[in-house]
Amino acid sequence: MPGINQIKQPIAAEIDAFELKFKDSMHSDAPLLNRITHYIVKRKGKQMRPMFVFFAAKLCGGIIESTHRGAALVELLHTATLVHDDVVDNAYERRGFFSINALWKNKIAVLVGDYLLAKGLLLSVNNSEFALLKIVSTAVQQMSEGELLQIEKVRRMDISEELYFEVIRQKTASLIASCCACGAASAGADEETIEKMRLFGEKVGIAFQIKDDTFDFGTDDVGKPLGIDIKEKKVTLPLIYALNKAEKPERKRIINLVKNHNDDPKKIQEVIDFVNSKNGVHYANQKMLEYQQEAFDILYQFEESDARTGLEQLVRYTTERKK
Template sequence: MTATVLRLDPSDKPTLDPMISLVATDMNLVNNVILDRMQSEIPLIPELAGHLIAGGGKRLRPMLTLASARLLDYSGTRHHKLAAAVEFIHTATLLHDDVVDGSDLRRGKRTANLIWGNSASVLVGDFLFSRSFELMVEDGSLKALRILSNASAVIAEGEVNQLTAVRRIETSEERYLEIIGAKTAALFAAACRIGAVVAERSEADEAALDAYGRNLGIAFQLVDDAIDYTSDAGTMGKDAGDDFREGKMTLPVILAYARGDEEARKFWKDAVEGRRDSDDDLAEAITRMRETRAVDDTLARARHYGQRAMDSISGFPASAAKDAMIEAVEFAVARAF
């Protein structure tokens, strides 16, 4: 069977529309679960959770659970609660991330921590994590529980690993990939793998979907980290240059530092350690990245992982679900263009 090759023409804009259409009916049922389980007798909880959950996110991770189950011809309903659990895990991590990062914008809107404060955001995030575990237990599958609970632990480890790498210029590319593999790709992988679990398919099918999600997640994060230096708040849903000002060692910075001369390396060391964080400094950072092709090569790596994601599902029969999952990879990479 011939593998699909990732499209590279930036004028040929892929979208998530095929996946959205594919899972629309199931996604309505997932949204019903989400709305029901975010309720509480404490009014602040649904108010704060709803601010983020209804804030314009694409629901990509739960859609991947639904699409993966569809790829395997699953016709039951177990994946609805598990997809909702995936979205609750993701939302909880976003609430916690915004507190850690001190973010002001999320998806183009003011962050929950800016409106309600850090304490409320952390506690509502904890509430959503708890709800996700309730949904896992209700499903009754120890395998699904193990996959999603492990992903939750790995995400937390990745966030701590990233925290300890902030403002450390010596952070390596290997460590960076470990961080994004944990904090982003782990949930993509778990979201896809549980599609095979509910369909009661083989370990090989589980592994194929895990690999698809993991590689897609890495590609997705690489693109996010690249366009932080090429985009604006209207495109990113956050302030351009946030990673730069927060001293995050993302791949564009790692590459630009490694390829720079002595003067450039001093600039990057000062910037990462917080001594160069003005708008002019950001402009200089972007110029230095352009000179070293740091962003271009970050996007090239994203395309590499995107191709690996598509190769992972090449063995499944042709179907609308497979086509939608392939275009989702192309969409994730094309966001940079």
């Protein structure tokens, strides 16, 4: 499987130009804000969300200035939600670096998130990008609803497989769906094509999250600490499947461990061993591959091109990664 830099090669120039424009879009007259946004930009990840936007646009007509605004809008609103999430979760690290709230405290972090959100709204309104604004705002609404739904159910450890898929569809998949829909819309695609790309992104997002959830129960160093979801009392697909395969006494015992002993490394390992003994990770991987294939089925409705190849490689990268 090619690396991320090799995958982005057909749109490398657009990504480089986007990074400069995105940095400019965060500029403020307040020195403190500039210091913080500079810190955020320096620690950006692999730029996978903008890549989905640009590849989708290229697939559906071509990359234009509107595509750059769509990519910036997605990144601004997503970054705002991440800054706010770290405050909500009391998290002091993100991708191995200190979070904004860890360095500048909660009050400033919340205000920075608000600022990024406002910047995204203004970028859209000032350029009359109302269709893109509607797509991304809908995704942010779904992300918030998915988070609240998860919090509500986690308290009671009351989550079915059906509910799990609804939570990750809203929390994770809606954002990748909005990237693909924004790319298509920015290129002037019709409503049917925009919806097709949105659905493609949703399938990819669900597959991505399932894959991420399996790392909690792995045995190798995958870059994500083992048992982190258990510590946060998150009920993910491998655990749901294992619980459904267990007899009532064992099921009750494991739920008790997750609810009441989730800070004990030995108890966490016990839950991990239980899930693996019931083939929970194998089941989740099979489900992930089903969603991956559904995404490919949509993608292959488009003519073969370097944009289609780029999206196919990006899907494989997000769903077949080792960490």
